[in-house]
Amino acid sequence: MKATKPIKVDPGFMNEVSRRSGQMFNSCFHCRSCSGGCPMGEEMDYLPNDIIRMVQLGLKQEVLESRAIWFCVGCLGCVSECPNGISIPEMMDTLRQIALEEQVTVKEPEVVAFHKGFLEQVKRYGRLYELGFMAKYRMKALPQIGDIPNYMKFFFSGRLSMLPEKIHKRVDMKKLNEVCHV
Numbered sequence: 368m369k370a371t372k373p374i375k376v377d378p379g380f381m382n383e384v385s386r387r388s389g390q391m392f393n394s395c396f397h398c399r400s401c402s403g404g405c406p407m408g409e410e411m412d413y414l415p416n417d418i419i420r421m422v423q424l425g426l427k428q429e430v431l432e433s434r435a436i437w438f439c440v441g442c443l444g445c446v447s448e449c450p451n452g453i454s455i456p457e458m459m460d461t462l463r464q465i466a467l468e469e470q471v472t473v474k475e476p477e478v479v480a481f482h483k484g485f486l487e488q489v490k491r492y493g494r495l496y497e498l499g500f501m502a503k504y505r506m507k508a509l510p511q512i513g514d515i516p517n518y519m520k521f522f523f524s525g526r527l528s529m530l531p532e533k534i535h536k537r538v539d540m541k542k543l544n545e546v547c548h549v
C-alpha cells in the first residue's frame with residue numbers, strides 16, 4: 368500500500384493571511400460564485416473558493432505549493448461576484464508573497480520569473496520599464512525567438528522606450544513596498 372503524506376495544519380495561517388491581505392475569510396460561505404466565473408479556473412489545480420477553504424483549514428503547505436495562486440490574473444471578476452466583499456486577488460497576492468518569502472518550490476517557474484521581474488522594475492523605477500523587464504524575464508524564462516517580431520513591432524510603434532522613466536515620488540513607492548512586504 369502506498370504511504371500517504373501526513374497533512375500538517377498551521378492553526379495561525381488564516382489569521383496571518385487575513386492580517387496581511389485585509390480580507391475576512393470567516394465570512395466566506397462557499398457559494399462558489401467566485402469560482403464559477405473565474406476565467407483561469409480551468410488552469411488552476413484548486414478553484415478560488417477551494418483555496419479559501421484550505422486557508423481556513425490551515426493547510427499552508429498545500430496552498431503555498433498550489434499552481435492556483437500563480438494563475439490568478441487579478442481580473443477582479445470574483446470581487447464583483449462575491450456577496451461578502453472578499454477580494455480573492457488580494458489573498459492570492461499575499462499567498463504569492465508568503466510563498467516567495469518561505470522559498471517554497473513553485474510549480475510554475477515562468478510565472479514566478481515574471482512576477483519577480485515585474486516587482487523589481489516597479490521597485491526601482493516606480494513603474495514598468497518594459498524593455499528592461501522583457502530582457503530580464505526572457506533571460507530567466509528561456510528566450511523565445513518567436514517573441515522578437517512582437518518586440519520590434521512595439522518598439523517601432525513608439526510603445527517601448529529605450530531608457531527607463533522614473534516616477535517623481537519614488538519615496539512613496541518605497542513606503543508602499545514596505546507596507547506590502549514587497
Ligand code: SF4
Nearest residue numbers: 395397398399401449
Ligand atoms: S463568492 Fe465570496 S462568499 Fe462565495 S465562495 Fe467566493 S469568496 Fe466565498
Ligand code: SF4
Nearest residue numbers: 405439440442443445
Ligand atoms: S481575480 Fe483571480 S481568482 Fe478572481 S476571477 Fe480573476 S483570475 Fe479568478
